Amino acid sequence: MPNKKVIVAGASGLVGYGALKALAGEDCEVVAVSRRPPPALHGAAHVAADLNDPAQCRELFGSMHDATHLVYAALYEKPGLVPGWLEAEQIDINDRMLRNLFEPLSATATNLRHVTLLQGTKAYGVHVQPIPVPARENRDELHQQPNFYWNQENYLREKQAGAGWHWTVLRPQIIFGMSMGSAMNLIPALGIYAALLREAGQPLIYPGGPGNILEAVDADLLGRAIAWAGEAEAARNEIFNVTNGDVFLWQNLWPALADMLGMAPGPEEPCSLGETMPARAGEWDAIRRKYGLVAPDLDSFVGESCHYADFCMAYGAEGFGVAPAIVSTVKLRRAGFTEMIDTEDMFRKWFRIFEDERLLPPVS
Template sequence: MPGMEGGTVLIAGALGVVGRATLDVYAADPAWRVIGLSRRRPETTAADDWISVDLLDGPETSRAIAEAGHITHVVFAALQEEASLVSGWTSESQIGRNRQMLETLLDALRSAQSGVTHLTLLQGTKAYGVHHGAYRMPARESDPRFIASNFYYDQEDLARQRAAEDGFHITVLRPQIVCGFALGNPMNAVTALGVYASICRELGQPLRFPGGPACLQEAVDAGLLGRAIKWAGSEPRCRGEIYNIANGDCFSWPTIWPSIARRFGVEPGVAHPFSLAEVMADKGQVWDRIVRKHGLRPYSYAEIVSSWQFMDYLLRYGKTYPHHSIVSTIKARQHGFHDCMDTEAMFDQIFAQLQQERILPPA
């Protein structure tokens, strides 16, 4: 691809699903120096350097960025959610906090004269109002913003203003259902599904589909998204643009449900709508038993699935009509990003990887 000359990339939110995958993509290229940034420091990392700082702490962020030296590219994948995940998406405190994190980092980069040339900002289909109901499909990047407040809009406006003032470029990416692994991530569908399936097997239960009516959705593999982020940071055509990013196909949960059940050695059972947030709330002891039985990594129940509310939302529990979510990825293809993946195969590959790494139990 043109323009892949290398540099120094700072990945904010480097322990999340998006950040971890993006870090791995950049770290595999020796032309790049990779700096991870998060509130906590990992035990091991492929990054060249690590900044452990809270982006709501302005003085500490400024000190750390000044010590980091020259930085050419920034990937902003940092995110803080409310305890009540879905309702929190429209809360003033969530919007203000996430805007403040970006502003703190941009202030620090400006003060340190870090030399940033490009910022990649992560959004999602909430930019089209998916969390409020059905929207125009397939959604295109040129569609108008939804009328409700959204931290995506505040962050994007701030980033574009700073880009004009400080002389760097920005690209906004809007992925659908990012699938990978990260501890404590409230929007981690693959791990949550694996934990649900494992608990069903431990209790001798079928893997009942708990969601609402079948609908068409899209997802994206975290590694594929990481490659899209690296492309966007170095492709001149991406400057100032917005791109939807997805695997390239559609899926329906009821259709792929039997393959998920097979992966974990349980029967799919008969669909039975119920709230995972309610039913799974008291299953911590069952998970601890599974961890001991199979010698899994000793992650606590709250660490490995920090919010079942997200699964209720994804599976459309409580809906009485199909709530499809489809975006157009034509613009990214036209500008040179052609990566794609079979979504059902992606789920199975990630499950297999998590089983191999003793995060989820074998079938």
């Protein structure tokens, strides 16, 4: 029997599912915790749980005495997504969810060795103002900005006092991977948008605003970073940014994306996907029937990701560009995790996977 048991909270989301896949290659027992099952279990056992239910959490996690690792990737987002990032209610709910899980787990899991906590570039205030370039882990210049990241991180620091376990905080950039109904996954959002245009005989029109330089992270790469952090001595009680290792500009990437999706690149015509896509649900249903897709209805497939697309593509921004969102990954490389992937290759990989799984229509 393995002497390692990993609890992955938020296992049906982008990050949690990436962690499940990475941990499948290790000699360990994995418990996938989420309200709905992940796309596949990869050898894990699934436990349905509502982390906002303290009584259920006490019963469930209070019995996991043999847990050695926790990967906390659970997340609550409000409808409309971006406005909720500054609301006290959302901060409070995310704060409570971690406490509801960790209080009973830490009380019973006497052999707990490591906790991985996921944050992101909102730690640098990317959602409220331009961030330093590059943003570095030891310069949390907006710690005074209310954010559930700080509540969760401070809670773990307090709980660790006198304990025998360590923590690692990971801060990925825009994550791309396999999930359905996630609040922030641009693969299904862009895939459906492209399918609607292609079906109408149109090119791939760019719906965003002015150019903004960004970084991405492949969900599988992030999953392997999570697996690494759980064991590496250099990751103990440290914070790391995680990216693919390159940068991109949507407008420069657009011709390649169009080619991946079997289309010609179109002109720039700013349009809010968050506002317009819901009304096109019937068109998506017709495409699902025509191509025999197993993908669900539009809302179940993309969640709040069309609102996220508006944010990431700077829809509504004015001027010749917006401030770049670039973080340094030097600290992560020096600590020993050196994987990287070309972002263009990443997009091609995920669009092909979604096509092969009959979640998006064939491009030819």
